[in-house]
Amino acid sequence: MSLPLEGIKVVDFTGVQAGPSCTQMLAWFGADVLKVELPGKGDITRSQLRDYPDLDGLYFTMLNSNKKSLELNTKTPEGKKILEQLIKESDIFVENFAPGAVERMGFGWDHIHELNPRIIYGTIKGFPENSPFSHLKVYEDIAQCAGGSASTTGFPDGPPTISAAALGDSNTGMHLLIGILTALIHREKTGEGQKVYMSMQDAVLNLCRVKLRDQERLENTGVLKEYPQYPNGKFGDTVPRSGNSSGGGSAGWVLKCKNWKTDSNDYIYIILQAWGWKKLCDAIGKPEWKTDPAYATPEARGKHIFDVFDEIEKWLSDKDKYQAVVELGKADVPVGPVLSMKEIAHDPSLRENGSVVEVTEEPRGKYLTVGCPMKFSAFTPNITGAPLLGANNNEVLNHLGYSADQIAELRKKGVV
Amino acid sequence: MSLPLEGIKIIDFTGVQAGPACTQMLAWFGADVIKVERPGTGDSTRHQLRDIPDVDALYFTMLNSNKRSLTLNTKTAEGKEVLEKMIRESDVMVENFGPGALDRMGFTWEHIQKLNPKIIFASVKGFSEGHPYSDIKVYENVAQCAGGSASTTGFWDGPPTISAAALGDSNSGMHLAIGILTALIGREKAGKGQKVAVSMQDCVLNLCRVKLRDQQRLDRLGYLEEYPQYPIRADGLYGTFSDVVPRDGNAGGGGQPGWVLKCKGWESDPNAYIYFTIQDTDWGPTCRALGKQEWIDDPTFATPKARQPHIFKIFDAIEVWLADKTKFEAVDILRKFNIPCSPVLSMKEIENDPALRASGTIVEVSHKERGTYLTVGSPMKFSDFKPKITGSPLLGEHTDEVLASLGYNREQIANLHKVKAV
Numbered sequence: 001m002s003l004p005l006e007g008i009k010v011v012d013f014t015g016v017q018a019g020p021s022c023t024q025m026l027a028w029f030g031a032d033v034l035k036v037e038l039p040g041k042g043d044i045t046r047s048q049l050r051d052y053p054d055l056d057g058l059y060f061t062m063l064n065s066n067k068k069s070l071e072l073n074t075k076t077p078e079g080k081k082i083l084e085q086l087i088k089e090s091d092i093f094v095e096n097f098a099p100g101a102v103e104r105m106g107f108g109w110d111h112i113h114e115l116n117p118r119i120i121y122g123t124i125k126g127f128p129e130n131s132p133f134s135h136l137k138v139y140e141d142i143a144q145c146a147g148g149s150a151s152t153t154g155f156p157d158g159p160p161t162i163s164a165a166a167l168g169d170s171n172t173g174m175h176l177l178i179g180i181l182t183a184l185i186h187r188e189k190t191g192e193g194q195k196v197y198m199s200m201q202d203a204v205l206n207l208c209r210v211k212l213r214d215q216e217r218l219e220n221t222g223v224l225k226e227y228p229q230y231p232n233g234k235f236g237d238t239v240p241r242s243g244n245s246s247g248g249g250s251a252g253w254v255l256k257c258k259n260w261k262t263d264s265n266d267y268i269y270i271i272l273q274a275w276g277w278k279k280l281c282d283a284i285g286k287p288e289w290k291t292d293p294a295y296a297t298p299e300a301r302g303k304h305i306f307d308v309f310d311e312i313e314k315w316l317s318d319k320d321k322y323q324a325v326v327e328l329g330k331a332d333v334p335v336g337p338v339l340s341m342k343e344i345a346h347d348p349s350l351r352e353n354g355s356v357v358e359v360t361e362e363p364r365g366k367y368l369t370v371g372c373p374m375k376f377s378a379f380t381p382n383i384t385g386a387p388l389l390g391a392n393n394n395e396v397l398n399h400l401g402y403s404a405d406q407i408a409e410l411r412k413k414g415v416v
Numbered sequence: 417m418s419l420p421l422e423g424i425k426i427i428d429f430t431g432v433q434a435g436p437a438c439t440q441m442l443a444w445f446g447a448d449v450i451k452v453e454r455p456g457t458g459d460s461t462r463h464q465l466r467d468i469p470d471v472d473a474l475y476f477t478m479l480n481s482n483k484r485s486l487t488l489n490t491k492t493a494e495g496k497e498v499l500e501k502m503i504r505e506s507d508v509m510v511e512n513f514g515p516g517a518l519d520r521m522g523f524t525w526e527h528i529q530k531l532n533p534k535i536i537f538a539s540v541k542g543f544s545e546g547h548p549y550s551d552i553k554v555y556e557n558v559a560q561c562a563g564g565s566a567s568t569t570g571f572w573d574g575p576p577t578i579s580a581a582a583l584g585d586s587n588s589g590m591h592l593a594i595g596i597l598t599a600l601i602g603r604e605k606a607g608k609g610q611k612v613a614v615s616m617q618d619c620v621l622n623l624c625r626v627k628l629r630d631q632q633r634l635d636r637l638g639y640l641e642e643y644p645q646y647p648i649r650a651d652g653l654y655g656t657f658s659d660v661v662p663r664d665g666n667a668g669g670g671g672q673p674g675w676v677l678k679c680k681g682w683e684s685d686p687n688a689y690i691y692f693t694i695q696d697t698d699w700g701p702t703c704r705a706l707g708k709q710e711w712i713d714d715p716t717f718a719t720p721k722a723r724q725p726h727i728f729k730i731f732d733a734i735e736v737w738l739a740d741k742t743k744f745e746a747v748d749i750l751r752k753f754n755i756p757c758s759p760v761l762s763m764k765e766i767e768n769d770p771a772l773r774a775s776g777t778i779v780e781v782s783h784k785e786r787g788t789y790l791t792v793g794s795p796m797k798f799s800d801f802k803p804k805i806t807g808s809p810l811l812g813e814h815t816d817e818v819l820a821s822l823g824y825n826r827e828q829i830a831n832l833h834k835v836k837a838v
Contacts, residue, residue, distance in 0.1 A: 051637055058632055109799070130774060141666070160689050161570065163569050165579060167581050169626075178594055212778070243578075246557055247557070373615070374613070
């Protein structure tokens, strides 16, 4: 089984989450990814939020599988030279340092492009270039606040709310990956590499596209009829937080099931579609709603939609989320259980299709990771462990032509 | 300026958001994307949530720019023939119909592959093939509940919470774009196409990777040191730990405590807040910025471990400092002290942000019937090309043009209209 990116060499000069999520996926698709790390320390996530005192944290292992590790002190002349040698023979260079850091090290786009005109240079920053905020150091939650997600997530009477999904980190890594793959295809035509710049603010906003839609609708019409603020509340001049409403054309909400008081995830999501209404009424034992003018149409229901949800919760009060999903599913109601991370970790079907993968890695042993979300008919990524710090020092230096003596010398000087 | 995907032909057999977000981006990068739509009605988002009567809704225009539109009734024999001709000469076909719908139309992967072994067939579904829920019709929020996001978003004393970001829709579209581009590169070597499938559940989960990390840490240790639930309090004010990853409100998550804090005017402006991060490495400057020099060496504040038990008292003190500053004033002061922070920007502020216009993140586009509107442009910025974003097509705007390019003459085209195949 040949992999699509076999033969592509990547210098992975990234840390923490956004960059590593991008290069990890490149590695899954067959690229030869070399992670360049600070000697003795490595990626900070090796030591953050550890579950075993002396082992690389899961934060590291779940974002750096299938890669090789080289320790390199790029502040020494020897280290700089080695990095230049690697750049000359690679196809892709990825970095996500704080603004200006990689340029201060001497490895900005201009220099790298000069060293290797065919190389693709992928870079992640918090804000777009030339933004008044572009020199700010940005973390996940900050990107969510700057990209429109926090202002529109949460409840109308509560604060802006952060999403658990890594909109600023992994999501930005996925966007950069789209950019890098596109640039690889472009190189086939032009013969040259290019720089791909990805900001976290932009990546968050790209997933909040429909909220910009709603901002324009609000300005044009003054109301957003599918929001819980309609018809009984008030709209301001910006898109409000809409709690758990569905956002599409049909009303939806997160509803409590039997054990919600003790189980923080015994809830379902339900959508009340206009065309499935009669079947829904039968399923929940409310056949009278089919003809009752206060319930029969989406407009009529919309006026007291939370009473409708309350009634459905009464029906749910003796069913857990799984029973509810089966019964409502039979009536073609779009519905889903709120799955906890524990349920996801142990879901047999997610294991079977490779969405959750068990990896064995010494010395840690077995652990779970999120596998490749895309399923290809021609290949299945084989997900291996993450490298120990400097695991490939000798191999990489050998390949670059350094002798055993020279490698020992580099070690002594603290270059590797 | 040549575009990377020039010469790539894409059949866009998608609707609503997940599929269209993917094909729109491929169109920006130069692919020739033909949107195949039902005659008379087209993509349902043309009509949904309209702001101007009788004009394609923003829902449609913001997800279908740079495409051409062909109306086609694939239930007629003539319509099927047109689609088969298109498959023979295209590089990619993308669909996001309900489970099994395309098979019932007669366009199984086996059949498509037979028509064109080089084609890449890409598909978005709610759940993966073989999943026990794979027959369920999945919308955005159902995917967020199934993918682990809802269970971990929100506050410990509140319900599972939906994210405003389209984790199920646009995010799945972006994952599918990664798959398609990878398959295009693979085709150069292998000489043949393949099928790429993503499920919305998987794509949500891929962004919740660190929550699976936390589940395994919790399994092993019984607590998560950076969550507001820690250290465990007798009164349970900030929730408790059980055997599943809890909802951690607005916590920083990555080992740097942070929270959404109120600024001047929060009582009347729902977005008068900033995100404030307490970086261990910058504790001194943080104290100086807040005028709390006495905290710098105070043993109850000096280390992250010492701070965690009363982290909310620290946030309260910062809110007192913020009480007479707007979010923009606060950020302008804090940035000088290297404190990671940001104003919570409203969609209105984002819409009118000159920097986002300058970078091409927010783009003004003109449309034949609606005039100009704003859309979210390409988030990736390339040094060799800049996607030029045009308006979305009217329903069937390119039907005759596409048919002519497939070799149909004027008479045949008229006939296809007459039998309502297009």
